[in-house]
């Protein structure tokens with residue numbers, strides 16, 4: 001199983017250049033792995049990590065707020081991203097057939113195993129000609145694609161040739177079918193410029209050329225390119241397997257809300273979103289509010305505590321998700337269960353709205369866990385903030401450049417003074433982002449018509465102008 005062979009050392013920090021992250025991981029080690037962790041330890045390291053960031057003043061003010069209110073400190077949104085990417089340690093690579101490789105991620109660069117084209121090729125149907133016309137027609141018949149070495153063409157001669165056929169030695173150009181006329185054994189037409197409609201060997205690449213970097217998702221086009229470049233198998237990191245535990249006694253899986261109970265809205269969306277993010281959802285279980293339980297599995301029948309459910313999920317998955325129960329309510333059992341397991345909490349709350357109670361943990365055998373808050377739009381926020389980068393980490397995909405996707409807001413949008421706001425937007429025209437509204441943490445009406453999510457940095461005045469966009473995963 002992939003879990004057992006995954007490297008446990010934090011190698012990824014170095015390769016991804018996150019030195020702040022590497023140091024925090026070191027600091028967190030002994031305190032956080034020592035056992036039923038004092039959550040304060042994890043929080044302390046989060047603070048340490050944030051002190052290295054750019055928002056010292058804001059963080060310091062934020063921290064003292066929490067000290068006076070007794071709340072712990074949320075990790076800033078960018079740091080949460082980076083931490084999640086690092087916590088998702090690359091799954092071991094495996095060699096698979098091209099058909100099996102779809103949706104996985106290249107674990108090695110794709111390097112051309114041949115020149116492309118592999119030989120000089122006709123780019124058009126017509127005639128291979130040698131020298132200026134008119135030309136005498138070679139008596140030997142046509143040169144077709146798939147034929148081995150054609151006979152050389154003497155000066156003043158032409159031979160019919162098919163697109164993709166190997167160019168006879170001595171050819172100076174290809175005359176397209178629609179430009180030439182044959183009469184008896186003569187070909188007439190305008191003189192093509194030398195090399196016209198010949199694709200020279202190696203035009204696209206030479207043997208050994210780097211075509212795609214490691215970390216590239218294997219799309220249909222990548223499969224085609226790999227086949228053209230000579231591959232029968234690809235070395236990939238597989239789609240991470242994800243087990244989802246949906247918590248909450250109030251949740252119904254069918255029918256209308258009744259008796260204070262509501263429909264589970266996270267279960268139906270999480271699987272397809274995981275698929276869209278390159279993962280393989282292996283299970284989505286509606287568990288109700290299980291008691292937290294203890295790490296001593298002998299203490300009760302299997303499967304009746306959250307601890308049991310987490311251990312079972314971690315045994316068959318590369319990433320575990322929970323939804324709901326991340327808060328401090330009477331039946332919020334995610335923290336107690338993680339504490340009972342001695343899990344590390346690299347992120348325990350993120351300075352983002354909605355979704356600030358989201359968390360990222362590492363279960364004792366190294367399997368990462370993301371706790372999605374129960375409010376459905378808050379859960380979406382956690383998918384974009386923590387789940388997506390963990391999955392990219394597991395598959396060795398790089399984090400996208402923060403500046404690549406930006407658009408201008410069609411109207412100012414209020415910001416949160418300390419936290420990033422994620423706001424569903426439509427993209428009505430290239431370069432423009434229009435807030436769609438209906439963006440309360442418990443609402444899905446806005447995100448359901450959104451094309452993307454705008455990232456509004458914290459600040460006093462409404463956001464206006466250009467903002468970063470996050471793509472919504474599409475299954």
Ligand SMILES: Nc1nc2c(c(=O)[nH]1)N[C@H]1C(S)=C(S)[C@@H](COP(=O)(O)OP(=O)(O)OC[C@H]3O[C@@H](n4cnc5c(N)ncnc54)[C@H](O)[C@@H]3O)O[C@H]1N2
Nearest residue numbers: 248263264265266324325326327332357372373374375378
């Ligand atoms: N005293 C405080 N209370 C709350 C805070 C806070 O800071 N202080 N934060 C609020 C925020 S923000 C969120 S988000 C939620 C997070 O709560 P939990 O992760 O513990 O989630 P639950 O309490 O289980 O549920 C919250 C809400 O969402 C509904 N829910 C849960 N699961 C689903 C689902 N699968 N489909 C649809 N709806 C779901 C649940 O019924 C609750 O209404 O805490 C706030 N409270």
Ligand code: MOO
Nearest residue numbers: 354355356378441
């Ligand atoms: O952040 Mo909560 O996620 O506002 O609903």
